[in-house]
Amino acid sequence: MARVFNWQLGREMSYWYPESRPQRQFAAVFDTNKCIACQTCTLACKTTWTSGKGQEYMLWNNVETKPYGSYPLAYDIKLLEMLNGQQWSGAKYEGQTLFESAPAGERVLGWRPEQRDYAYPNVGEDDCAGQVDHGEFLSLPHMNWFFYLPRICNHCTYPACLASCPRGSIYKRQEDGIVLVDQGRCRGYQECVRGCPYKKVFFNPMTGTSEKCIACFPKMEQGITPQCFENCIGKIRLSGYLSPPGKARPDNPIDYLVHIRKIALPLFPQFGLEPNVYYIPPIHAPVSFNQQLFGPGAGEAMKAYRNAMNDPDLASLLCLFGSTEKVINRYHRQGELAVAADEKGVELVRVPMREPVHIRPAVDQKNQLVRINCP
Amino acid sequence: MRYTILLVALFSAACSRAPKAANEVVAVASAKVPAQPDDATWEGAPEYTAKLVPQDLVEPRLMNPSTPEVRVRSVTNGSEIAFRLEWDDESKNDMPGPSRMVDACAVQIPEKTEKDLPEPQMGQEGKRVQVTYWRSDWQATVDGRGDTIRDIYPNATVDHYPFQSKALEKGSDAEKEMAQRYAPARALGNIRSGPRSQPVEQLVANGPGSLSPGEPLSAKGKGAFGKKGWAVVISRKLPEGLSANQRTHIAFAVWQGQQQESGARKMRSGWVSLLRKGE
Ligand code: SF4
Ligand code: SF4
Numbered sequence: 001m002a003r004v005f006n007w008q009l010g011r012e013m014s015y016w017y018p019e020s021r022p023q024r025q026f027a028a029v030f031d032t033n034k035c036i037a038c039q040t041c042t043l044a045c046k047t048t049w050t051s052g053k054g055q056e057y058m059l060w061n062n063v064e065t066k067p068y069g070s071y072p073l074a075y076d077i078k079l080l081e082m083l084n085g086q087q088w089s090g091a092k093y094e095g096q097t098l099f100e101s102a103p104a105g106e107r108v109l110g111w112r113p114e115q116r117d118y119a120y121p122n123v124g125e126d127d128c129a130g131q132v133d134h135g136e137f138l139s140l141p142h143m144n145w146f147f148y149l150p151r152i153c154n155h156c157t158y159p160a161c162l163a164s165c166p167r168g169s170i171y172k173r174q175e176d177g178i179v180l181v182d183q184g185r186c187r188g189y190q191e192c193v194r195g196c197p198y199k200k201v202f203f204n205p206m207t208g209t210s211e212k213c214i215a216c217f218p219k220m221e222q223g224i225t226p227q228c229f230e231n232c233i234g235k236i237r238l239s240g241y242l243s244p245p246g247k248a249r250p251d252n253p254i255d256y257l258v259h260i261r262k263i264a265l266p267l268f269p270q271f272g273l274e275p276n277v278y279y280i281p282p283i284h285a286p287v288s289f290n291q292q293l294f295g296p297g298a299g300e301a302m303k304a305y306r307n308a309m310n311d312p313d314l315a316s317l318l319c320l321f322g323s324t325e326k327v328i329n330r331y332h333r334q335g336e337l338a339v340a341a342d343e344k345g346v347e348l349v350r351v352p353m354r355e356p357v358h359i360r361p362a363v364d365q366k367n368q369l370v371r372i373n374c375p
Numbered sequence: 376m377r378y379t380i381l382l383v384a385l386f387s388a389a390c391s392r393a394p395k396a397a398n399e400v401v402a403v404a405s406a407k408v409p410a411q412p413d414d415a416t417w418e419g420a421p422e423y424t425a426k427l428v429p430q431d432l433v434e435p436r437l438m439n440p441s442t443p444e445v446r447v448r449s450v451t452n453g454s455e456i457a458f459r460l461e462w463d464d465e466s467k468n469d470m471p472g473p474s475r476m477v478d479a480c481a482v483q484i485p486e487k488t489e490k491d492l493p494e495p496q497m498g499q500e501g502k503r504v505q506v507t508y509w510r511s512d513w514q515a516t517v518d519g520r521g522d523t524i525r526d527i528y529p530n531a532t533v534d535h536y537p538f539q540s541k542a543l544e545k546g547s548d549a550e551k552e553m554a555q556r557y558a559p560a561r562a563l564g565n566i567r568s569g570p571r572s573q574p575v576e577q578l579v580a581n582g583p584g585s586l587s588p589g590e591p592l593s594a595k596g597k598g599a600f601g602k603k604g605w606a607v608v609i610s611r612k613l614p615e616g617l618s619a620n621q622r623t624h625i626a627f628a629v630w631q632g633q634q635q636e637s638g639a640r641k642m643r644s645g646w647v648s649l650l651r652k653g654e
Contacts, residue, residue, distance in 0.1 A: 051537050052557020053524055057473075105436035112474045112635075166433060166639045167584045184563040187586070189638030191435060193473065205471040205527055207560035207568040 001099065004158060007245045008269040008295065009093035014100050016107055016163035022177035026155050026215050027242035027254045027276040028229070029264040031321060033283055033305065034236040037063045037148040041228035048227045049214070054206025057118050060213040061228045063150040067289060069125035072117035075199040076268065082109060086270055088296045097272025098160055098197060108160045112194040147282035150236070152228060153200040153213035154267065154275030155179045164195030176241070177276065178215045186210055197271045223327050223342055235322025240329060242276060251330045253317055261314060263301045265294035280305055316353050324349040397421035399648035400625055402449035408457045409450060412599050412606035417459050420448040425627050427642035432496045433583045437640045442629045451651055455593065457610035458482055460627065464604035468632025469511035470527055476632040478511040480607055483626040486579065488616040495626050495646045497580040505589055506578040507611050509596040511632070513574035522570045574598060575609060583639070619653035
């Protein structure tokens with residue numbers, strides 16, 4: 001194993017291959033506070049990439065309901081249990097990663113879901129677990145909480161899928177850091193399925209190979225955002241490229257949210273893969289739960305998000321989510337406007353931070369009519 | 376009546392006789408190279424029992440030993456060589472799927488017939504090995520299992536595939552092209568991605584992790600699952616330069632689907648001497 005630097009853990013760690021960061025890294029920010037679990041993203045991906053034989057059960061993009069939901073079943077809890085409670089000290093991870101805790105004979109600490117674990121995406125996740133007793137009523141704020149967690153492949157800096165493959169059939173592209181399974185080389189050993197903690201590689205029984213999210217690279221190559229981003233109804237997703245921490249550019253939307261404001265956090269950073277989909281944590285979920293999912297920065301990120309209305313630079317950038325099908329490489333605020341540009345600086349879109357509001361009196365004096373609010 | 380008696384006599388003779396044991400794999404000469412594992416020709420070939428050990432050179436390793444040995448017989452007609460591999464297996468695993476591994480076996484022979492042998496585990500740089508690999512799910516396909524998801528998951532319900540679009544004529548190139556769009560391994564010609572006419576594939580390797588498609592070498596196979604386990608015939612072209620009464624080497628590997636074995640997680644033998652018997 002080689003020693004590599006994982007900035008999400010604030011320390012060096014062991015990895016199967018030496019550090020080799022791509023020229024630029026595909027990355028995304030998902031705002032969990034806006035996700036409504038409409039699954040349009042899931043279907044956008046499904047119809048585009050996984051409508052073939054053997055792909056029926058695959059969801060390269062899925063949305064699960066936390067805290068109880070997961071796809072495949074218990075993918076997260078199982079591994080957290082296997083890791084057996086590890087510690088952070090401040091921003092530094094003192095525990096063991098999946099690579100460091102690999103048992104003898106293995107490359108990664110992993111497990112492989114059973115077939116049935118894939119069988120019930122979302123079934124029961126949003127349902128009431130018990131009977132609602134007579135006399136019970138809704139009280140606000142809610143006693144309980146939940147939120148939706150949309151997930152795609154994290155195109156990790158240190159992919160466990162890639163490290164697990166004894167044939168080197170998985171590669172990380174130098175030009176954009178997208179992680180792909182070479183469909184010509186894969187022999188379907190399912191080691192990657194076992195290794196990926198996010199369970200984002202799927203075995204195709206009809207072709208005998210494993211398949212995964214490709215970050216819609218044919219679109220990204222043309223500066224167009226992936227299918228599950230473009231079709232997102234809730235406008236929760238922003239795609240782009242992340243710079244290494246020391247090279248963060250404030251006008252790069254992803255850098256700004258991840259490195260500068262630290263409002264968007266990786267999912268299960270403690271696994272040690274340096275995943276590149278970053279989440280704005282749900283502000284109504286308990287901090288401790290968010291910390292388990294997103295690391296020690298969750299509390300500060302929640303505070304910053306709550307304060308976004310008093311923070312015009314941040315608020316303007318949040319307004320750019322889902323505002324264009326193009327990949328936004330640069331952005332700036334012009335007064336009350338958020339302005340986005342592509343790589344060459346060509347303007348893509350400008351979005352007002354506040355929607356214009358018109359208030360009309362209830363009574364129309366001129367026509368002597370009472371106005372009715374029609375839905 | 377006379378014939379019946381004769382047959383019974385022959386049968387009981389075959390049963391009572393313990394197989395001739397050999398201390399190397401001996402390919403006996405025969406005009407016919409048997410294609411079926413129960414062909415009577417095999418009775419004339421001595422049996423070699425190869426001890427198997429877990430693959431423990433590269434990660435992922437097999438940590439729990441499974442199949443202890445494989446019984447091997449061999450026959451050649453001077454241009455083709457066939458091997459029958461038999462091993463005990465309590466369960467037939469020939470359904471592929473997530474976390475569903477399949478039974479398989481392979482024979483490995485050095486590409487060049489020479490004294491200085493390649494590394495026994497998948498060969499080495501400059502010293503390639505030829506691997507003929509058989510798989511139970513491919514056998515099922517060749518034996519008639521269909522190429523649909525319902526052939527593996529009988530209760531699966533599928534509403535629609537894009538290649539079933541009304542606009543696409545059945546059996547047309549356009550239909551095939553649409554199906555391939557959603558089967559990237561097939562579109563790329565990955566030889567393992569089915570539909571297939573043989574349950575084996577011919578591969579070459581020059582070290583662990585380097586397995587790749589090799590010259591076809593007319594590789595053929597046939598496996599049958601019986602009371603005790605699998606009996607599999609693997610045949611291929613005679614190794615180059617292996618003349619009568621000469622030796623080369625051979626190694627074996629067995630995967631048990633039930634034990635979640637696939638790829639590097641396998642039981643394997645070391646090099647075993649392989650003698651091509653003269654006429
Ligand atoms: S999320 Fe899983 S499949 Fe995607 S790069 Fe990371 S380890 Fe590989
Ligand atoms: S980025 Fe593309 S391939 Fe990946 S989940 Fe989204 S739609 Fe599917």
